[in-house]
């Protein structure tokens with residue numbers, strides 16, 4: 546008799562492990578349990594307002610015990626992508642906020658304000674000024690490469706639903722007539738990187754997320770199973786509205802059952 550293969554897990558961060566500046570009840574225990582029982586997991590996040598190191602510190606602060614290398618964030622993936630593809634080493638114009646730029650410096654990418662090889666856009670919040678957006682627009686017209694760390698329409702911030710990179714990327718696409726390459730979820734490139742790191746196959750992997758489009762639909766298109774948790778930005782009305790069928794619907798990550806972890 547062959548033993549069933551243990552699934553591996555890709556776990557979204559915001560809305561799954563914490564939300565509204567609070568850890569989700571039972572999330573830390575679940576991560577400890579998965580580790581103790583030998584399940585592989587990676588945390589995959591489109592969060593682009595903090596670098597990986599800061600993200601790691603935030604998680605530790607919430608009592609979520611993970612290693613920094615277990616976190617795959619969209620800025621890190623974007624920096625790695627630019628490093629691989631920028632043969633001219635022309636550097637990058639960043640439309641981001643906070644300390645996200647350190648993920649790029651860590652990959653050895655030059656950050657420039659003129660004639661970049663790439664324009665890279667993340668969730669820049671109040672930094673999406675006319676001046677920055679217009680600068681990016683003109684660089685795109687001049688032929689700079691165009692990458693977006695995520696293309697979500699909005700996220701659930703502690704102050705309520707909030708616009709994020711997708712809306713601004715789309716504005717730049719509209720104005721420039723250029724199309725941005727998406728690096729974060731739900732791109733196959735991003736999921737592929739995380740799977741490769743765990744040496745896991747899509748069919749043996751479960752994605753756990755609060756975003757029906759980016760997490761659930763994205764993972765299912767990749768051949769993974771996808772569980773939807775109700776602790777984040779989407780709710781049961783959204784499930785109906787989007788017509789997406791998660792493989793399971795959980796009140797929270799704490800409800801991942803033993804069946805799921807065979």
Ligand SMILES: [Mg+2]
Pocket residue numbers: 557558559560561754755756777
């Ligand atoms: Mg989320």
